[in-house]
Amino acid sequence: MAGKANGRKARNGGGEITMSDIARHAGVSPMTVSRALSDPPSVSEKMRRKVDAAVRQFGYLPNRIAGSLSSKRTNVVGLVVPSIRNSLYAAMVQAISDVARANGLHLMIANSGHRLEDEEALVSALLAQRVCGLVLHNTAHSRRLRELLARTDIPVVETGNLPAKPIDMAVSYSNFDAARAMTGHLGRLGYKRIGFVTLPLRDNDRSRERRRGYFAALKELGLPADPGLVMEAPGGFAEGADALVRLVQTHPDIDACFFAGDVLAVGALFECQRRGWAVPGRIAIASFDDLDLLRHTVPTVTTLRIPRQDIGRRSAELLVNRLRGASRQKVRIDVGFEIVQREST
Amino acid sequence: MAGKANGRKARNGGGEITMSDIARHAGVSPMTVSRALSDPPSVSEKMRRKVDAAVRQFGYLPNRIAGSLSSKRTNVVGLVVPSIRNSLYAAMVQAISDVARANGLHLMIANSGHRLEDEEALVSALLAQRVCGLVLHNTAHSRRLRELLARTDIPVVETGNLPAKPIDMAVSYSNFDAARAMTGHLGRLGYKRIGFVTLPLRDNDRSRERRRGYFAALKELGLPADPGLVMEAPGGFAEGADALVRLVQTHPDIDACFFAGDVLAVGALFECQRRGWAVPGRIAIASFDDLDLLRHTVPTVTTLRIPRQDIGRRSAELLVNRLRGASRQKVRIDVGFEIVQREST
DNA sequence: CTGTTAGCGCGTTCAC
DNA sequence: GTGAACGCGCTAACAG
DSSP states (O other): OOOOOOOSOOTTSSOOOOHHHHHHHHTSOHHHHHHHHHOGGGSOHHHHHHHHHHHHHHTOOOOHHHHHHHHTOOOEEEEEESOSSOHHHHHHHHHHHHHHHHTTOEEEEEEOTTOHHHHHHHHHHHHHTTOSEEEESOSOOOHHHHHHHHHOOSOEEEOSSOOSSOSSEEEEOOHHHHHHHHHHHHHHTTOOSEEEEEOOOTTOHHHHHHHHHHHHHHHHHTOOOOGGGEEEOOSSHHHHHHHHHHHHHHOTTOOEEEESSHHHHHHHHHHHHHHTOOTTTTOEEEOSSOOGGGGTSSSOOBEEEOOHHHHHHHHHHHHHHHHTTOOOOOEEEEOOOEEEOOTTO | OOOOOOOSOOTTSSOOOOHHHHHHHHTSOHHHHHHHHHOGGGSOHHHHHHHHHHHHHHTOOOOHHHHHHHHTOOOEEEEEESOSSOHHHHHHHHHHHHHHHHTTOEEEEEEOTTOHHHHHHHHHHHHHTTOSEEEESOSOOOHHHHHHHHHOOSOEEEOSSOOSSOSSEEEEOOHHHHHHHHHHHHHHTTOOSEEEEEOOOTTOHHHHHHHHHHHHHHHHHTOOOOGGGEEEOOSSHHHHHHHHHHHHHHOTTOOEEEESSHHHHHHHHHHHHHHTOOTTTTOEEEOSSOOGGGGTSSSOOBEEEOOHHHHHHHHHHHHHHHHTTOOOOOEEEEOOOEEEOOTTO
């Protein structure tokens, strides 16, 4: 009864301190310790004090692995983003993290690198960890991932784009509408030859939707759709600069360029500074996503404000509500966007 | 034996599919399923095929919670950063994530918001989740956190600064040395009145070390230490611009300014563009941390290159080696830094 | 409000 | 190479 000498592999020098240890030293049952820790009001003042004292004395940290196995619930939310480095995702992740923390949840983050197979593998791994909810920054999943998610009953929030038919819940803006709106905006400002620089299209429905929006707006504006005015570029300052230069050289009559990625736009703007091309005099520049940077450059850059932080916050709130028992119904929230007209157009 | 009707709260509509289920359907023992999944070579070809078939048929996902409880090990690494949004941390996190993933580990990320009490609470929570290792982007911990970490025997990597006496392992550069080197560099370029703009000093040993380095260099250069040339500013473009303007107005003879944060420096540079102050003609600008942005602005900005990605990679590698059985000895790796001289100085 | 009993789903250990 | 027994540390469910 005293202490079954835990023979060999005593890595910790004696095994973990358990709830029973605390219970024994506090002179109560393990169950009372459990309750005192997870639901203090359900235990009498006297008991609680004894437990707290023993907990402090031993520096006891409950084992949530054991707790999770027993209760069949974890307090861990899984999150898959295309890239951790990108500041756009970072704003969303931060918001999710804040809401999660306020509700006693933890975050397990993985990045898919824009690869659908990786997304699938990562979600599997997160499900194996029995996360209590998932946020996926992608809506174009592999077939196997769809099947996997269909079989699970944890809440799932998709974001990054507005899917026609969400798996469970979706919080996003429409990439199509946003790109169409900005292109239309440029048209109404009087620009006639509007270039479009897109991020890689492969495995990325968001990029494809943006391009579709661009062409839709051109049609609505009665402007010709010239495939030569569209360029695909990996994200980066240099790539944006490069794309702009090539567009201007091949299409000297270009008078505006819409970049489907903020870094691309800024790179292009700097290139204009270097070459002495007036912005918007020689060429107007519009961007996608309201990086803080864009309102401080010279000139400031017209862009689309996507409420990334709201997306994160609302996604997390949806998860939390579900975990608190909200009924399971499909949700599809369009957070919208906003055109921010600045000096560059 | 067939199936103990699992009465009431069948949330999943019948309870989880377990290893026993798979074993039964594959006609083997649960132990064989376990081995086939975690160490395939230890099982005969025939058994493995039967198990694999059943696993696929049922879409079985092993419960890592149960596995972790049983084996007393998790494959989850805990990570605490001051802020998820900041791109500096993002580069490090990405590198850690990559190494972790390559080694079958997952990441649980929390952000302390630069608050030491929060760091303490978050580490406690991560330890309760029984993470197998920790990376902390901070070296100035609360006393209670130090005690907590002293009692644990999981590997801990500290980063963000080079502590004199690491808790366990440390991978970083020296903020003091870096700031001293850049200030010295400016002095040797001939600048005589060098301003210094620091990020908030509270609860941030990194900021304080940088300021110390600045003053040490001034002394070595034989320049007077003028407290009026030092300003504290929260991070941000506008704040950097503001700080510069105030320094120039109160000290018209200032000829260079060293910003201990990249965003501050860029904000100041843009302000110079707006005001038509030549950089470095009127005032030279130096920054801290080699944001991609800094090599694309006009003019490009002199800065300190900190190998953030290496820091992440090596931190993760140290953890992995420990988990693989490397002996427990203190490690203190100085990854160094590099001065990148560009057009702004 | 408190205690008792009985697992949670797996891996360790030892026998075969 | 395979299986049976046992327990990881905690909480759900019920009884008092």
